[in-house]
Amino acid sequence: MGPHHPSTHGVFRMDVKLDGETVVDLKPVFGYLHRNHEKLAEDMSYLASMPFTDRLDYFNSMTNNWAYALAAEQLVEIEVPERAEYLRVIMAELTRLVNHVSLVGFFVNDLGALGTPLLYAFREREKILDLFEQASGARMMCNYFRFGGLRCDVPEGWLDRAREVTDRFPKFLDEYEQLLCENEIILSRTQGIGKLSRELAISAGITGPMLRASGVAYDLRKVDKYGIYDRFKFRVPYGEEGDCYDRFMVRMLEMRESIQILKQALADIPEGDIMGKAPRVFKPKPAEVYGRIEGPKGELGFYLIADGTPKPYRYRVRPPSLINLTVLRDMCLGQKIADAVVILGSIDIVLGEVDR
Amino acid sequence: MVTLRNFVGSYFDSNRLTTNDYSWKPKDQLPQSAGEYPKEEGEQLSDTTTVTNYSRNFPMLLHDGGDDPMDTIRCVACQICERECPPQCIYIEKAYDENGKYIKSPAKFDIDVSVCMSCQICVEVCPFDAIVMNSQFELSTPDRFGGLLLRRDDLLKSNDYYHQIHPEEAAARDQKMADEKAAKEAKKKAAAEAAKKKAEEKAKAEAEAKALEEAGEKGKEEDSGKEEAS
Ligand code: SF4
Ligand code: SF4
Numbered sequence: 001m002g003p004h005h006p007s008t009h010g011v012f013r014m015d016v017k018l019d020g021e022t023v024v025d026l027k028p029v030f031g032y033l034h035r036n037h038e039k040l041a042e043d044m045s046y047l048a049s050m051p052f053t054d055r056l057d058y059f060n061s062m063t064n065n066w067a068y069a070l071a072a073e074q075l076v077e078i079e080v081p082e083r084a085e086y087l088r089v090i091m092a093e094l095t096r097l098v099n100h101v102s103l104v105g106f107f108v109n110d111l112g113a114l115g116t117p118l119l120y121a122f123r124e125r126e127k128i129l130d131l132f133e134q135a136s137g138a139r140m141m142c143n144y145f146r147f148g149g150l151r152c153d154v155p156e157g158w159l160d161r162a163r164e165v166t167d168r169f170p171k172f173l174d175e176y177e178q179l180l181c182e183n184e185i186i187l188s189r190t191q192g193i194g195k196l197s198r199e200l201a202i203s204a205g206i207t208g209p210m211l212r213a214s215g216v217a218y219d220l221r222k223v224d225k226y227g228i229y230d231r232f233k234f235r236v237p238y239g240e241e242g243d244c245y246d247r248f249m250v251r252m253l254e255m256r257e258s259i260q261i262l263k264q265a266l267a268d269i270p271e272g273d274i275m276g277k278a279p280r281v282f283k284p285k286p287a288e289v290y291g292r293i294e295g296p297k298g299e300l301g302f303y304l305i306a307d308g309t310p311k312p313y314r315y316r317v318r319p320p321s322l323i324n325l326t327v328l329r330d331m332c333l334g335q336k337i338a339d340a341v342v343i344l345g346s347i348d349i350v351l352g353e354v355d356r
Numbered sequence: 357m358v359t360l361r362n363f364v365g366s367y368f369d370s371n372r373l374t375t376n377d378y379s380w381k382p383k384d385q386l387p388q389s390a391g392e393y394p395k396e397e398g399e400q401l402s403d404t405t406t407v408t409n410y411s412r413n414f415p416m417l418l419h420d421g422g423d424d425p426m427d428t429i430r431c432v433a434c435q436i437c438e439r440e441c442p443p444q445c446i447y448i449e450k451a452y453d454e455n456g457k458y459i460k461s462p463a464k465f466d467i468d469v470s471v472c473m474s475c476q477i478c479v480e481v482c483p484f485d486a487i488v489m490n491s492q493f494e495l496s497t498p499d500r501f502g503g504l505l506l507r508r509d510d511l512l513k514s515n516d517y518y519h520q521i522h523p524e525e526a527a528a529r530d531q532k533m534a535d536e537k538a539a540k541e542a543k544k545k546a547a548a549e550a551a552k553k554k555a556e557e558k559a560k561a562e563a564e565a566k567a568l569e570e571a572g573e574k575g576k577e578e579d580s581g582k583e584e585a586s
Contacts, residue, residue, distance in 0.1 A: 047440075048440060051475030138411070
């Protein structure tokens with residue numbers, strides 16, 4: 001199947017061995033979108049890699065930026081100003097909404113509801129992308145975070161627009177839940193399909209909504225409390241069965257929690273500076289750091305080794321999409337071929353991040 | 357039931373009308389259609405299509421007006437942006453006059469927009485506010501090598517144009533430049549004053565030293581006088 005198949009979310013191939021319609025073996029083949037990101041980054045300054053992180057998971061450029069900034073900030077110990085911290089949380093949660101909303105759209109698309117639900121989801125996504133454009137200048141390749149803060153402050157009136165979008169979003173969620181969550185077709189196509197057991201999920205290093213759907217309430221926003229996440233009240237939804245329906249529902253519920261965080265952050269965001277005291281020439285002492293965040297798809301980490309020059313000696317990305325993809329075979333064995341498509345959709349991969 | 361409600365709602369609920377900004381406006385207030393695309397060569401759609409004040413696409417070089425833009429071009433060809441550009445799509449050659457003297461402007465400044473990824477790093481690193489982002493997006497061309505390589509003269513745009521497309525940012529940048537200039541002048545003034553003060557002090561110190569020396573000589577003379585007396 002693939003590499004050019006509408007269900008593969010990019011250029012991705014599955015070597016599937018079938019017995020009738022049942023999958024007996026499956027091997028993912030990827031690498032079509034390899035762009036040598038890690039090796040390239042070793043040959044350019046730290047800041048110059050920032051725009052390339054946008055292109056990892058091109059749905060979530062803001063969170064990718066954050067993970068990288070978090071790692072690099074450990075190298076030189078920069079204090080991030082309060083307002084920048086709040087804006088970072090706001091951007092990250094908006095990104096989570098963008099990601100989950102498009103995931104739900106694509107997922108329903110994979111189930112066979114072609115087009116319409118996806119466009120409904122994209123209508124909401126577009127409102128958030130407009131906010132991104134106003135803040136950073138670009139809809140998707142934002143390149144907005146800097147070591148020690150953000151590139152620039154948001155324009156006047158932006159916070160009000162963000163509040164408006166946040167207030168309207170639950171209405172859309174209500175509608176979607178009403179249409180989808182108890183939809184008979186969705187129930188019969190997703191419940192009990194592609195089960196991922198708790199043990200396997202933990203031992204395979206699965207993170208993010210997929211891990212939570214398998215019944216492990218593990219969220220780096222609660223565990224690491226990076227940024228200022230300890231100031232916000234939110235819950236971590238998790239599933240029981242670990243089937244496709246749970247993975248879908250965990251994301252629906254996570255959007256509600258993101259809105260809670262957004263409301264709190266937008267209510268108490270202070271005035272102030274946007275950039276901390278960053279050194280003019282970024283030239284860290286030899287050190288080894290790992291910065292990680294809870295990206296919308298799972299734990300996104302950047303591992304950097306500095307050797308005292310303006311370029312990193314080693315630059316490594318821990319991509320959640322790739323690691324979550326490793327259990328695809330285990331989930332698909334014994335299922336029907338049409339379900340393999342649904343299972344792949346529920347993993348939520350982006351090939352930019354899988355292949356790098 | 358739900359479907360029916362949504363269907364009806366999609367015609368009346370203002371939140372759900374994707375075109376809700378326009379739907380009930382009289383026809384002459386609606387945005388004009390963008391026309392056919394691509395248009396004739398050289399013709400721009402930009403007066404009919406709108407991009408927001410914040411969007412960025414590819415870089416452009418700024419000049420401060422005047423008949424010959426090269427007289428007021430801000431870029432001094434320091435090549436910082438060329439070095440920092442992540443995909444290395446800028447190419448600069450410095451300009452020299454007949455005597456081979458570097459005249460602080462670029463002879464060549466090419467940006468390959470088929471490689472440029474609109475990241476704005478060049479804008480951030482430029483110490484002279486010479487390069488900023490344009491929001492023009494109609495660059496399609498049948499020539500994929502020459503047509504997508506923007507030369508210095510394609511990139512040159514006036515500061516007024518910058519004010520037109522990014523009013524807030526341009527105003528902030530002008531403010532920043534004015535501040536920096538004022539700060540520089542203040543520094544110069546302070547430096548001049550300090551130098552003056554220093555000179556005065558030096559003169560004073562010299563005078564004092566002279567006085568001391570004289571006094572010392574006098575003392576010596578006195579001493580020698582004493583010696584002689586004894
Ligand atoms: S926007 Fe980025 S890629 Fe384009 S010329 Fe500037 S630095 Fe290079
Ligand atoms: S645009 Fe700026 S950074 Fe680039 S060469 Fe000109 S003055 Fe230097």
